[in-house]
Amino acid sequence: MTSKMRYQEMLPHELEAVLASCPVAYWPLGTLEYHGPHLAVGNDALKAEGICERACARSGGVLVPTHYWGIGGGHKTYPTSVIVADQVLSNLLDDVLEGLYRVGFRVLVLLTGHYPGEQVQAVKEAAQRLGKAHADVRVWALPEYEAYPQERRADHAAKWETSILMSLRPELVDISQLLALGAADGPEATRTLDEMNAPGPLHGILGDNPARYASADLGAETVETIVENLAAWVKRSLQELGYSQ
Numbered sequence: 001m002t003s004k005m006r007y008q009e010m011l012p013h014e015l016e017a018v019l020a021s022c023p024v025a026y027w028p029l030g031t032l033e034y035h036g037p038h039l040a041v042g043n044d045a046l047k048a049e050g051i052c053e054r055a056c057a058r059s060g061g062v063l064v065p066t067h068y069w070g071i072g073g074g075h076k077t078y079p080t081s082v083i084v085a086d087q088v089l090s091n092l093l094d095d096v097l098e099g100l101y102r103v104g105f106r107v108l109v110l111l112t113g114h115y116p117g118e119q120v121q122a123v124k125e126a127a128q129r130l131g132k133a134h135a136d137v138r139v140w141a142l143p144e145y146e147a148y149p150q151e152r153r154a155d156h157a158a159k160w161e162t163s164i165l166m167s168l169r170p171e172l173v174d175i176s177q178l179l180a181l182g183a184a185d186g187p188e189a190t191r192t193l194d195e196m197n198a199p200g201p202l203h204g205i206l207g208d209n210p211a212r213y214a215s216a217d218l219g220a221e222t223v224e225t226i227v228e229n230l231a232a233w234v235k236r237s238l239q240e241l242g243y244s245q
């Protein structure tokens with residue numbers, strides 16, 4: 001099998017070889033959204049991309065280009081946020097999933113690193129529609145924290161999201177931006193939208209104070225479990241569909 005992973009970089013004969021033995025497509029989804037002063041604004045998609053890359057390396061298959069146009073969330077009015085209309089995403093999900101099916105992919109992973117209910121629901125509903133239309137496809141559609149069932153490791157730009165990006169893309173995290181605002185001496189956590197939106201060192205952050213609690217090691221352990229689970233689920237689906245690994 002080719003060692004290439006990115007769908008857009010493949011030649012037709014390389015793609016044919018993947019489809020014959022391991023017709024798996026991973027699609028990372030996120031958004032462009034303010035994630036505190038310390039995280040890249042593409043955090044959600046970057047997180048999903050890094051996880052999908054690692055899972056794809058273990059299970060085989062391809063990576064579909066990362067999708068940055070998300071919906072929902074309470075951060076539409078923050079600077080740096082770009083959010084599209086719900087229907088735009090639903091239509092796009094349907095068209096891309098149907099297109100991937102037509103190409104020959106039979107196990108699809110839609111991993112969203114952006115968690116608002118609207119986005120998670122849109123991704124899961126699109127997966128259900130594809131599954132209803134075709135009996136010979138398996139679709140895993142989820143926010144990445146669902147692949148860490150032991151504990152809910154989800155927040156907004158706080159301990160977990162910061163740890164995960166520190167582990168995957170350390171060059172895109174700058175804790176000194178938080179420290180300069182006094183976050184190390186700030187509250188333990190923000191627990192409500194009002195607390196998140198209040199001025200202060202944790203403005204725009206929801207969850208445990210990342211200046212105190214985030215670490216690359218925690219992120220790496222979280223990512224490893226998620227990657228291992230995704231790759232195992234994909235392999236199981238391939239077996240169910242009659243592809244031997």
Ligand SMILES: [Zn+2]
Pocket residue numbers: 035043044113114115155156157161
């Ligand atoms: Zn996020």
